[in-house]
Amino acid sequence: MTGPLLVADDLHKSFGPTPALAGASFRIAAGEIVSIMGPSGSGKSTLLHCLAGIVAPDSGRVAYQDRDMVAMSDRERSALRRSQFGFVFQFGQLVPELTCLENVALPLRLERVRRREAERRARDWLDRLEVTDLAGKRPGEISGGQGQRVAMARALATAPRVIFADEPTGALDSLNGERVMRLLTGAARDTKAAVVLVTHEARVAAYADREVVVRDGRTRDLARAA
Amino acid sequence: MGARMAVTGGRDGWTRAVPTALGVGIGVALLLLAAAVPGALDARQARGDARDDLRLGEPIPAAANTLLVAPVETEFRGQPVRGRILRPEGPQAPVPPGLAALPRAGEVVVSPALKKVLDSPDGHLFAPRLGGATVTGTIGAQGLAGPHELAFYRGTDSLSADRAVRLDAFGGGLPGEGLGPVLILLVVVIFVVLLLPIAVFLGTAVRFGGERRDRRLAALRLVGADTAMTRRIAAGEAAAGALLGVAVGAALFALGRQVVPLVSLWDISVYADDVRPAPALVAAIVLVVPTVAVLVGLIALRGVLIEPLGVTRRAGAPRRRLWWRLILPVAGLALLYPLIGGIRGGDRADYQIAAGVTLLLIGSVTLLPWLMDLTVRRMRGGPVGWQLATRRLQLDSATSARLVNGIAVAVAGTIALQMLFATVEDEATTRTGQDTTRAQAAVQLGPGVDAPAALDRLRTTPGVRHSFATLWAVATPDRPAQADPQPFIELRIGDCAALAEYARLDSCRDGDTFLVQNPSDAAPVDAFVPGTRLQIRDGSPQSAGARWRLPETVRTVPSRQGPFGDRNAVILATPGTVPVSAFGPLAVHFFATFDPADPDALEHLRNTGASIDPFASVTSMSATTETNRFTNIRRGLYIGATLTLLLIGASMLVGLLEQLRERRRLLAMLVAVGTRRATLAWSVFWQVAVPLVIGLTLAAASGIALGAVLLRMVTAPIAVNWSVVGLTTALAAAVVLLVVGLGLPALWRLLRADGLRTD
Numbered sequence: 001m002t003g004p005l006l007v008a009d010d011l012h013k014s015f016g017p018t019p020a021l022a023g024a025s026f027r028i029a030a031g032e033i034v035s036i037m038g039p040s041g042s043g044k045s046t047l048l049h050c051l052a053g054i055v056a057p058d059s060g061r062v063a064y065q066d067r068d069m070v071a072m073s074d075r076e077r078s079a080l081r082r083s084q085f086g087f088v089f090q091f092g093q094l095v096p097e098l099t100c101l102e103n104v105a106l107p108l109r110l111e112r113v114r115r116r117e118a119e120r121r122a123r124d125w126l127d128r129l130e131v132t133d134l135a136g137k138r139p140g141e142i143s144g145g146q147g148q149r150v151a152m153a154r155a156l157a158t159a160p161r162v163i164f165a166d167e168p169t170g171a172l173d174s175l176n177g178e179r180v181m182r183l184l185t186g187a188a189r190d191t192k193a194a195v196v197l198v199t200h201e202a203r204v205a206a207y208a209d210r211e212v213v214v215r216d217g218r219t220r221d222l223a224r225a226a
Numbered sequence: 227m228g229a230r231m232a233v234t235g236g237r238d239g240w241t242r243a244v245p246t247a248l249g250v251g252i253g254v255a256l257l258l259l260a261a262a263v264p265g266a267l268d269a270r271q272a273r274g275d276a277r278d279d280l281r282l283g284e285p286i287p288a289a290a291n292t293l294l295v296a297p298v299e300t301e302f303r304g305q306p307v308r309g310r311i312l313r314p315e316g317p318q319a320p321v322p323p324g325l326a327a328l329p330r331a332g333e334v335v336v337s338p339a340l341k342k343v344l345d346s347p348d349g350h351l352f353a354p355r356l357g358g359a360t361v362t363g364t365i366g367a368q369g370l371a372g373p374h375e376l377a378f379y380r381g382t383d384s385l386s387a388d389r390a391v392r393l394d395a396f397g398g399g400l401p402g403e404g405l406g407p408v409l410i411l412l413v414v415v416i417f418v419v420l421l422l423p424i425a426v427f428l429g430t431a432v433r434f435g436g437e438r439r440d441r442r443l444a445a446l447r448l449v450g451a452d453t454a455m456t457r458r459i460a461a462g463e464a465a466a467g468a469l470l471g472v473a474v475g476a477a478l479f480a481l482g483r484q485v486v487p488l489v490s491l492w493d494i495s496v497y498a499d500d501v502r503p504a505p506a507l508v509a510a511i512v513l514v515v516p517t518v519a520v521l522v523g524l525i526a527l528r529g530v531l532i533e534p535l536g537v538t539r540r541a542g543a544p545r546r547r548l549w550w551r552l553i554l555p556v557a558g559l560a561l562l563y564p565l566i567g568g569i570r571g572g573d574r575a576d577y578q579i580a581a582g583v584t585l586l587l588i589g590s591v592t593l594l595p596w597l598m599d600l601t602v603r604r605m606r607g608g609p610v611g612w613q614l615a616t617r618r619l620q621l622d623s624a625t626s627a628r629l630v631n632g633i634a635v636a637v638a639g640t641i642a643l644q645m646l647f648a649t650v651e652d653e654a655t656t657r658t659g660q661d662t663t664r665a666q667a668a669v670q671l672g673p674g675v676d677a678p679a680a681l682d683r684l685r686t687t688p689g690v691r692h693s694f695a696t697l698w699a700v701a702t703p704d705r706p707a708q709a710d711p712q713p714f715i716e717l718r719i720g721d722c723a724a725l726a727e728y729a730r731l732d733s734c735r736d737g738d739t740f741l742v743q744n745p746s747d748a749a750p751v752d753a754f755v756p757g758t759r760l761q762i763r764d765g766s767p768q769s770a771g772a773r774w775r776l777p778e779t780v781r782t783v784p785s786r787q788g789p790f791g792d793r794n795a796v797i798l799a800t801p802g803t804v805p806v807s808a809f810g811p812l813a814v815h816f817f818a819t820f821d822p823a824d825p826d827a828l829e830h831l832r833n834t835g836a837s838i839d840p841f842a843s844v845t846s847m848s849a850t851t852e853t854n855r856f857t858n859i860r861r862g863l864y865i866g867a868t869l870t871l872l873l874i875g876a877s878m879l880v881g882l883l884e885q886l887r888e889r890r891r892l893l894a895m896l897v898a899v900g901t902r903r904a905t906l907a908w909s910v911f912w913q914v915a916v917p918l919v920i921g922l923t924l925a926a927a928s929g930i931a932l933g934a935v936l937l938r939m940v941t942a943p944i945a946v947n948w949s950v951v952g953l954t955t956a957l958a959a960a961v962v963l964l965v966v967g968l969g970l971p972a973l974w975r976l977l978r979a980d981g982l983r984t985d
Contacts, residue, residue: 054898082900093895097617109610110901138621 005030005194006162011050011060013043013217020046021057022217030161033185033195035208036219043217044198045166051196052085052164053077064162082110086155086163086193088184090170093151094139101126101135104154111158125153129183145176149183156187163188166198174203181207245880250471250515252873253428255478257511260421261503269500270371276397277323277369279310286392290316293328294390298380298840300832302343302352307376309355311840313385320395322379324369329381334359337370337377351826354833356380357840372495373487389672389841415646415936418583419639423870426591426632428515429522440527460527461520468519472512546596555589555928558582559935566938579939583639583932590638590928595627598920605916610901611908618913626913629881630921630962632874637922637958641929642936644950649942662847664727665694665789665817667828669835670843673811680838684816687834689827694727695816696720699809701797704759704773713753716796717762718815719806725798727817729783737802739780744795754797756780762809772809789817789847875961882914882969890976897977910973911966918962922955929954 004027013021020043028034038044049055050062053069062069064084069077086107087093094103104122109115126132129149134142142150148168155163165184169177185207188195199205211222279295286292298309314328321328329335334356336344341364343352359380370377443456483501503511561582602623605616619626671680677697685693696718703713718725722734729742741754754760756778776797785793806812820827828846835842886893896906930951934944 052898078897078900078902080900081898085900087895087899089895095614095617095892095896097614097621102613102617106610107899109613110899110905115607 004028005032006051006062006064006196008047008051008057008062009060011047011057011062013046013050013055013057019217021050021060024060024214024217024219026051026212026219028162028194028196030194031189031192032210033188033197033208034210034212035197035199035205036212036214037199037202037205038214039200042214044200044214047214047219048164048166048196048198052087052162053081082107083158084161086158086160088148088151088155088163088165088168090167094147094154096139099136099138100131100142100150103139103150104157107154107158122153122157125157126150128187129153144171145173145180148172148176148180152180152184152187156191156193159191160193162194162196164196164198167200168197169199169201169204177201177204245884246467247470247474249877249880250428250468250519251474251478252876253424254472254475254511254515255482256424256873257421257515258475258479258503258508259482259501260424261507261511262501265502265504266496266500269502270496273323273368274371278397279322279391279393281391281393286394288315288387288392289394291318291320291394292316293319293393294385294387295393296385296390296841298355298836300355300836300844301846302376302829305376307340307352307355307378309378309380311380311382311385311390313382313390315392320393322369322396324366325379326363326366329359329362329379331381331383332359333362334378334380335363335365336361337365337375339374340376340378343376351829351833355836357382357836367497372500373497374495415579415583415639415643418580418587419636419643419870422584422587422591422635422639423632423874426628426635426874428518429628429631457524457527460523464519464523465516468516471519472515475515546599548596551589551592551596554585554592558585558587558589561585562935562939566935567941583642583936586928586932586935587635587638590634590924591631593928594631594634594921594924595624597924598623598627598917601920602916609905609908611905612912614906614909615912615916618909619916623917625881625885626917627921629878629914630917632877633871633918633958633962634921634925634928636870636874637925637954638929638932640954641926641951642932644947644954645930645933645945646936646940648945648947648950649937649940661787661789661791662819664819666819666847667817667831668789668843668845668847669814669816669818669831670845671814671816671835671839672841673813675811675814675839677812677814680814681816683834683838684818684831687818687827688830689820689824690818690831691821693816693818694720694724695814696724696728697806697812698815699762699812701754701760701762701774703753704761715754716794717760717799717804718796719799719801719804719812722800725800726786728786728788728794728796729798730786731783731798734800736800738800739777739803740798741776741780741782742785742794742796742798743782744785744793772805774804774809777803871958871961875965878914878962878965879968882910882965883972886910886969886972886976893973893976903974903977906977907970907973910969914962914966918959922958925958926951926955 006026006028008024008026011021011024011026012019022043024043024047026034026036026047036044036047046055050057050060053062053064053072056070060070064080069080072080081087094100095106098106101119101122104125105115105118108118108121113121123132123135126135129152131146131149131153134146134150139147139150148171152168155165163184168184169180172180181204185195187193195208197204197208205211213220213222279297292315294313294315296311298311300307300309310322312322312328313331319328325335336356340352341361343349344361356378357380365377365379367373443460483498486496486498486501559582561578565578565582598619602616602619605620607613608616669684671677681695684690684695697720699717699719701715701717718728722731722736722738725731725734725740729740731740734740754776756776758776760774760776762772762774780797783798785795787793818831820831824830828844832844835844893906897903930946933946937944
């Protein structure tokens with residue numbers, strides 16, 4: 001295994017009087033798939049948001065490729081998220097007025113890729129995730145499982161180094177959930193992207209190489225056999 | 227249940243109920259205010275009629291129940307002052323409304339507003355006009371047109387019947403001047419133009435919080451409510467919000483009513499008690515607003531499928547049909563078409579005009595979603611911000627259309643009215659011919675004053691810089707009347723400088739006399755040849771007159787426009803040629819220009835005039851004069867349009883914030899994936915700007931079309947004032963950009979990526 005791609009040390013984060021993280025640490029190597037598990041309210045989503053530079057921790061350090069993300073400006077963090085990270089959430093992630101093809105092409109277009117080229121690459125990803133026929137449809141016209149596959153295509157379209165997935169199967173039935181996880185982890189291994197997977201389902205966490213458990217804002221590593 | 231959901235449910239319930247109630251409340255308050263305007267003006271008019279003291283016809287003889295009344299009309303700082311001098315002729319003399327008793331000689335009763343002026347540091351600028359009388363009381367509300375009216379009743383024991391009107395009762399005089407048909411057209415159109423945006427605003431206000439309501443309804447579906455039940459609940463919720471709005475509107479109206487006496491618009495003020503909307507109109511507002519709210523709410527539900535697991539907007543809004551949208555403007559044109567060329571003749575088809583204009587303007591509102599749909603459907607490509615905006619508009623152009631609907635109506639109406647104004651202005655604005663570089667004020671003193679002393683006092687009044695004056699009389703041939711009417715000519719006596727204001731004099735010295743020939747009025751001059759014996763009168767019928775022969779040396783000279791802008795046949799005489807003392811009392815005409823450094827010069831001159839003769843007429847001169855009603859209407863439009871634009875701006879801001887709040891999760895997600903803030907700001911901008919451009923284009927076209935129809939109705943040539951069109955649309959665009967600017971801080975707050983935390 002190579003050195004860590006993304007490292008977090010001793011993160012503290014409170015929302016008002018409520019502590020969400022109380023000394024959490026995390027590390028992930030390139031190509032590694034790590035699940036973050038824990039009960040509701042344990043702080044796992046907050047940890048993911050801190051790792052992705054969405055939320056700044058109150059204290060502690062987050063480094064991506066040895067670059068301190070906490071010290072970065074908002075503009076730099078946005079650029080990092082745009083170019084290096086991909087995201088899959090449980091709800092509300094597709095722009096309802098754009099077609100599925102345009103949704104997948106969106107991060108590429110934000111990276112100033114020309115529209116035609118962005119849509120060509122988006123179509124490739126829709127094809128790989130077996131949802132080519134949804135290209136012209138809007139999110140309101142497709143099912144939840146199909147929406148998650150489109151969202152994964154969008155997360156993978158920029159060839160990110162890290163994919164953050166927050167409860168990606170939370171709104172799906174078990175069959176669709178399995179399918180989504182197979183596609184996600186398969187695509188990540190193909191592209192050698194690291195995956196930070198937040199879930200509370202052991203069945204989903206089983207797709208990861210390693211598990212981190214969060215409880216009361218603290219992390220505990222559980223090794224897993226490959 | 228719907229009603230309960232509208233007002234309960236904690237913060238979420240209130241964040242929906244409060245904007246709706248406030249929006250509906252503002253609209254209802256404005257509707258109530260509009261409904262109260264006719265009643266307020268009627269009440270004002272009724273008080274005016276009750277104190278009327280103008281009498282035509284046979285004079286009545288003096289009796290124990292008669293009163294002599296002489297009007298003293300003056301102004302104070304541009305505001306008219308209604309003054310009356312009273313002398314009772316018996317113990318039963320009538321008392322004007324608002325007074326407990328007639329003021330005795332040397333006493334004056336003033337209106338509260340005039341009392342305030344007299345008690346202020348500027349009181350000395352008006353007090354001399356009360357002839358040294360002591361203020362003994364104030365005029366009651368029933369004797370005043372409004373709380374801001376400046377008025378006084380002064381008692382005297384020296385008023386003669388020849389300078390006064392004899393009354394045995396107040397009131398019952400002639401009815402006031404009515405509005406001409408063109409002005410009626412303007413008033414009707416202004417009311418429609420100002421009220422329609424309020425209606426559009428109401429339509430927008432009842433849709434506030436629609437998406438959150440849909441989610442609540444989905445939750446109810448999950449626990450077993452069927453589609454019909456959700457519709458009923460939605461209807462109840464809309465009705466409750468609207469009823470709350472009606473209550474808020476009533477409260478705002480009641481509050482506003484208390485403020486009304488503090489406000490004076492166009493020299494018109496009314497009492498709080500005057501502002502009473504007709505009960506039928508109140509009932510209509512209370513019934514119609516919640517009904518419309520329910521209908522709008524139900525219509526809005528047509529576009530969504532509320533299912534137990536969530537709300538789905540119908541993909542690809544149904545194609546909007548043109549045919550029914552054309553019915554409204556076509557029907558409006560059909561109503562107005564028969565009036566083309568006919569309104570000037572005196573037709574007062576008020577309702578037909580109002581209905582026609584309303585349908586035409588509503589037509590522009592109903593056409594807008596169709597036009598927007600047609601335009602945005604073709605929009606492709608562009609940067610991400612543009613793409614997000616146009617895709618959003620393609621998915622739901624109705625929301626954006628609603629945001630600009632009010633602006634479109636206001637702009638279309640304003641353009642049409644301005645086109646009409648440009649034409650009517652020439653009709654209502656009269657060029658006086660007065661040259662304010664020659665004279666800024668004129669004082670006319672009746673016969674009987676000591677002219678030299680009066681002129682000395684006028685010339686030395688503070689602020690008077692230059693002046694000239696003539697004595698004025700009327701000359702008729704001194705022979706038995708051969709024609710009816712007897713030919714007459716003006717006689718002006720003054721120094722050469724003063725006479726030169728009325729004729730082009732090559733040379734002049736004391737002892738000269740001039741006959742001014744007015745080319746358009748040749749006949750009278752023929753009767754006044756050199757050597758003609760003349761009878762000189764002061765102009766009053768009772769004047770006995772003195773005799774004078776027109777000198778043989780009189781020279782005929784070309785006329786010059788006089789200081790009042792008139793050009794008359796006149797005999798101009800220097801003092802050396804006329805036996806002024808033998809003529810007896812003559813009227814004095816005095817003209818002055820002022821020192822620009824003294825802003826109160828006119829008031830000083832009015833005081834001097836009043837101290838010489840209480841009935842002195844002091845006139846401020848200007849190059850043009852407008853009929854008061856026209857001025858009032860134009861001011862009304864400006865104020866109304868400003869209020870309307872602000873109201874629409876407020877409605878747009880609430881709508882924009884509502885849209886942003888509904889999309890906060892999506893916005894946070896977009897920021898999370900690294901979307902630049904500028905990209906999202908541009909998308910908001912385009913989302914407002916595209917409908918705005920389409921709306922304003924349609925509004926300009928509708929406004930020009932309506933303006934053309936209105937101009938044809940008054941048989942005026944069609945002329946488009948492009949600068950007005952440009953200015954009006956630019957103003958509207960500025961309001962929208964201001965709204966976007968005010969909405970940006972909210973956007974920045976919502977763009978925080980940690981908004982995802984709520985997920």
